[in-house]
Amino acid sequence: MTTKTLPLDLAERSYQIIIGPNLLESLGEQLAPLLSGRQIAVVSNETVAPLYLSRVVSALEKSGFRVVPVILPDGEQYKNWQSLETIFDTLIENRFERSSTLLALGGGVVGDMSGFAAASLLRGVGFVQVPTTLLSQVDASVGGKTGINHRLGKNLIGAFYQPKRVVIDTETLKTLSPRDFFSGLAEVIKYGIIWDAGFFGYLEENMAAILNLQNDHLTHLLYTCCAIKADVVAQDEREQGTRALLNLGHTFGHAIETQAGYGQILHGEAVAIGMIMAAELACIRGLCNRETVLRIKNLIQHANLPTTAPAHFTPEAYLEAMGRDKKVSGGKIRVILNGEIGTAELHTDIPPAQIKRAILAHTDR
């Protein structure tokens, strides 16, 4: 498999997404021409650091970087102020300057937190994403959304802050747990539903090969998803319109994650159930036919993802959590609903009774 480069075009904040095998080894050479300073903090966690930190540190040191590692506890439940404090304490103690850089080595949790730390330390230091989960490679590392959770809602505190480079080493997927790989597939399927019917069809035909981690399929999938994300973000960096489509299933999904307790139901798992609820709601409102709901549900099932929410989650609790979503405007819940495969739109003014019906149709009894 060869290395591929995708540009994300954002005027002076433009950057490249590099996708290929064994890219960790050349990180120093890749970053040296991009970064003005030579001080770099590698933020990772207790699971990823033992696997990849030493390789990253020696690659950076070879190119003259002084590296400070920051190792956080692992889990969505640690995507909070306390972890940010740990990052800030280390960087301030090590006299970081505006020319210094934070490099996120890990999944979406490490990436989102490191990006927010980079955006706020000294009002902005350099930031590089080295995502190591499928979910972070196809979605979280690209586009500059950073942040932490609040106990009342997911990702409610954060900033838009673009990295200077995204380096996707495809070999890192080989150590990922199957459950985390499946979780990433939810965001992959999302791109097919909202943007690209051909890609959705490709996923329907090739899910077995993808689940076997066949290299050519993984490359195609990573490249296609990053290309769609780069296109969407270049059109609408700050989510004034099109970018909101990337939140398909997330309004329901965030409500599921919040109700379950962070880390209990994985982000991709919650999004998968959320996309089925969104498709149900779209069908109730006449935006798509029943066959489309079934295709979405079947593909999610083939990706080994859950298709129903636990029985004890009540529709009232969803509505409460959905009312705190970032997309709420004028107190009104706004959700992304698919039309036929490959299309989606933002919808407001949906009667709560219809939302409840869609939730209950995909909740365990």
Ligand code: NAD
């Ligand atoms: P995660 O970061 O928790 O990673 C999942 C698990 O995999 C963790 O236990 C992690 O330690 C482990 N891991 C990471 N890389 C590994 C590897 N190569 N080998 C073995 N284990 C590895 O979760 P995630 O699914 O990557 O990301 C979910 C987070 O991303 C959520 O907080 C979500 O809100 C966020 N997100 C952000 C955006 C965005 O645009 N910023 C988009 C989608 C999701």
Ligand code: GLY
């Ligand atoms: N994951 C949604 C976005 O980046 O906009």
